[in-house]
Amino acid sequence: MEKTDVQKSIAIEAKNISKTFKISENSHNTVKHRLFNIFNPPKTKYVPAIKNMSLEILQGECIGLLGRNGSGKSTLIKLLAGVYPTDSGYVKIKGTTMLMNLGVGMSHELTARENIYVSGSVLGLKIKEIDAIFHQIIDFAELDGFIDSKIKFFSSGMVARLGFSIAVNAGADIMFLDEIFAVGDVKFQEKAVKVFESSWIKGRTVILVSHSMDVIKQYCNRAVFMKNGEMKYVGDTEKAIEMYMEDNH
Amino acid sequence: MLLQDSVTWFKKNNKLERLWLLAKIEFKLRYYENRLGLFWALLKPILDICIYYLVFQIILKQDIPAFASYLFIGLIFYNFFIESTSGTISLLHTKKYLYEYSNMNKLEIYISTLMSNVIGFSFNLIMFMLFYNLIEPESMGLSFYNFWIIPVFVNIFILALGVSLILSNIFIYAKDITQIWQVIATLLLFTSPIFYKLTSFKQALPTFDHLNPIAGIIINARRVMMQGVSPDFSLMLFDYGYACSFLIIGLILLNKIGSKAAEKL
Numbered sequence: 001m002e003k004t005d006v007q008k009s010i011a012i013e014a015k016n017i018s019k020t021f022k023i024s025e026n027s028h029n030t031v032k033h034r035l036f037n038i039f040n041p042p043k044t045k046y047v048p049a050i051k052n053m054s055l056e057i058l059q060g061e062c063i064g065l066l067g068r069n070g071s072g073k074s075t076l077i078k079l080l081a082g083v084y085p086t087d088s089g090y091v092k093i094k095g096t097t098m099l100m101n102l103g104v105g106m107s108h109e110l111t112a113r114e115n116i117y118v119s120g121s122v123l124g125l126k127i128k129e130i131d132a133i134f135h136q137i138i139d140f141a142e143l144d145g146f147i148d149s150k151i152k153f154f155s156s157g158m159v160a161r162l163g164f165s166i167a168v169n170a171g172a173d174i175m176f177l178d179e180i181f182a183v184g185d186v187k188f189q190e191k192a193v194k195v196f197e198s199s200w201i202k203g204r205t206v207i208l209v210s211h212s213m214d215v216i217k218q219y220c221n222r223a224v225f226m227k228n229g230e231m232k233y234v235g236d237t238e239k240a241i242e243m244y245m246e247d248n249h
Numbered sequence: 250m251l252l253q254d255s256v257t258w259f260k261k262n263n264k265l266e267r268l269w270l271l272a273k274i275e276f277k278l279r280y281y282e283n284r285l286g287l288f289w290a291l292l293k294p295i296l297d298i299c300i301y302y303l304v305f306q307i308i309l310k311q312d313i314p315a316f317a318s319y320l321f322i323g324l325i326f327y328n329f330f331i332e333s334t335s336g337t338i339s340l341l342h343t344k345k346y347l348y349e350y351s352n353m354n355k356l357e358i359y360i361s362t363l364m365s366n367v368i369g370f371s372f373n374l375i376m377f378m379l380f381y382n383l384i385e386p387e388s389m390g391l392s393f394y395n396f397w398i399i400p401v402f403v404n405i406f407i408l409a410l411g412v413s414l415i416l417s418n419i420f421i422y423a424k425d426i427t428q429i430w431q432v433i434a435t436l437l438l439f440t441s442p443i444f445y446k447l448t449s450f451k452q453a454l455p456t457f458d459h460l461n462p463i464a465g466i467i468i469n470a471r472r473v474m475m476q477g478v479s480p481d482f483s484l485m486l487f488d489y490g491y492a493c494s495f496l497i498i499g500l501i502l503l504n505k506i507g508s509k510a511a512e513k514l
Contacts (some may be wrong), residue, residue: 021512030425078511082352096351105350114274117456121267122353172351 009094011205012057012080015090016089019050019075029091049075051229052088057174059094062206064216064237066244073209074101076226077176080207095173095205096124100163100180108152112143112162113152120170133169141154141165161188174205213241234242264357268309271361276368289478290369291376294363297324305444313446315387315475321380323443323472325373330463331434333366333409338427340417341510349511355503359417363410374398383474389477396448396510397473397480408492417507421513437463458484462491 006104024042047065049072057063057080067073076082081097105122106115116137120130138144141161180192196219210216216223216237223240225233227247233240280287298320306316313319337359344358375454419426440457441464443448451458458464465488469480 029423031423031429032425034423081350083349093352099350105346105348107346109278110274117270118274118347121263121270122351124263126263127266127270155490239450 006124009059009093009186010056011059011061011111012055012093012095013053014053014080014089015085015091016052016054017050017079017086017091018048018052019079019084019086021047021049021086023047030242031160049125050072050079053231055224055231055234057207059205061218061222062204062208064220064223064224064240065209065226066216066240068244070105070225072229073226074178075229077178077202077207077209081174081176095121097174097176098167098172099122099178101166101177106151106163107160109150111148111150112138112154113147115162116166116170123166123170123172125170130170137162138167138170140169142188145238151238157185157188164188164192168192171204174207176207176209178209181213213245252401261348268357268361268364271358272364272368274386275362275365279365280369281421287372290372292326294321294373294376296325300446311444311446314386315381318381318385318388318475319471320443321377322470325370325377326467327438327441327443327463328373329366329370330405330409330412330437332369333363333406334412334416335427335430335434336366336411337362338416338420338430340413340429341421341507342514345511355356355507355510356500357360359410359413362475363413366409367406370402377474389475392477394473394477394479398470400485401466401469401473401480404488404492405463407496408462408466408488411492411495411497411499414507415495418499418502421510437461440464441467443467459487462488 023045044108053076065076066205075084077099079086080091080093082091083099084091087234105119107118110118113134116134117127117130120133121127138147141158141164143158143162143165146154146158151162154162167175167177169179206219208216208220220237223237225229225240225243225247233243270383280290283289285292294357298317301320301324305311305320309505340358340362341355344362347353347358348355382391416426416430438453440461442458449470450464458468464467465481465484469488472478
């Protein structure tokens with residue numbers, strides 16, 4: 001390996017972050033409710049989702065995130081992407097982030113064309129750059145003929161394909177991919193996997209959440225294993241998978 | 250050197266482009282969705298003026314010179330303020346798709362929405378100027394003082410942005426702020442000299458021209474557009490004071506409460 005790899009700069013630095021969700025049983029969402037219930041505060045439950053974690057993600061690395069349902073993977077992703085604020089510690093993000101699970105940030109009131117321009121722009125592209133990749137996005141999503149229809153009239157598969165296509169073709173500096181291989185029919189999934197096998201993933205910072213061990217094994221050079229909101233292991237992918245499999249039994 | 254730096258910043262950065270793109274789409278959504286389209290944006294103030302003209306000039310016989318223009322300029326400023334505040338209370342909810350999946354700065358969402366209102370306001374202001382200079386019989390014509398409308402408008406823009414930030418962040422915790430604000434909006438409408446003669450307004454409600462920022466802004470807009478005099482600088486200072494204080498409070502709220510919008514809404 002070249003020496004430059006050693007000096008790779010940090011894309012995300014998270015230090016001592018934690019997140020606790022407050023869940024009230026009866027939400028006092030109006031002024032009236034709050035006034036009438038001053039002496040009867042709602043019962044609140046505290047759910048610690050992330051407990052004091054530190055993590056550094058280098059630029060250009062693909063890191064896997066493993067853990068059972070409810071282990072805090074999605075919360076961690078949202079904290080690292082800057083969507084949720086942390087309760088303690090800090091997250092330093094260098095560049096634009098994009099969080100992708102079944103849908104990405106698209107408005108159902110807008111047409112496919114408008115959504116492509118808005119998303120592309122939010123991801124940091126200039127209008128000219130979006131013009132250049134516009135047809136690529138449409139072709140990849142197989143949405144010819146629906147360019148100027150509002151996506152609220154699309155099937156859920158069409159919306160998901162559009163989201164995936166925007167993510168693949170526009171892409172932020174740092175991508176968070178949350179179980180994205182569940183998108184579309186078999187044919188589209190094959191296409192999606194092909195993208196990953198091509199050079200797309202190289203040079204990008206990717207945080208990959210998946211329950212498919214093959215996917216993690218194939219693309220990630222490091223992996224994180226999480227349990228009950230704690231980071232149990234960071235490092236070798238094989239070892240993380242082993243720990244995750246043990247946890248499942 | 251500095252110029253060169255800022256030119257390269259503009260070339261590399263897509264922030265302004267993004268604001269303009271979002272503003273255009275917002276404007277299109279608002280006006281092209283209904284059948285009357287953009288025509289409605291022009292028709293609405295004319296119909297409003299007809300109604301108020303009937304009530305205040307013909308029935309109540311207020312006898313204000315150039316009353317149609319007097320109403321016109323007052324209403325377009327008031328409407329801009331209301332559209333930018335009432336219309337944005339649930340902004341963090343309706344525009345969630347923009348910040349839920351990325352680390353986009355939320356302030357940009359506010360500015361772009363207000364910019365789409367600026368487009369509508371500009372149409373109305375051009376209509377006003379055509380009306381005042383070509384149709385209004387008691388017009389005083391164009392004057393260099395008209396340029397003062399720019400700082401007066403910047404004033405109401407900052408004020409609207411500040412109030413919009415405050416309301417939409419309160420909305421996260423108290424949804425009925427919408428109803429409360431409707432009452433306050435009506436109060437602001439009737440405690441501004443939009444329909445009344447300025448002298449009788451000042452007599453009946455002394456200090457209200459300084460207390461109600463909308464009143465001050467409308468008074469100054471009329472001075473520079475209709476009376477051909479410079480704005481009342483003490484009023485302007487007051488109104489910039491209000492606008493900046495609201496903006497600072499709004500930005501603090503956005504930082505404290507707005508950052509939690511993704512998980513609370």
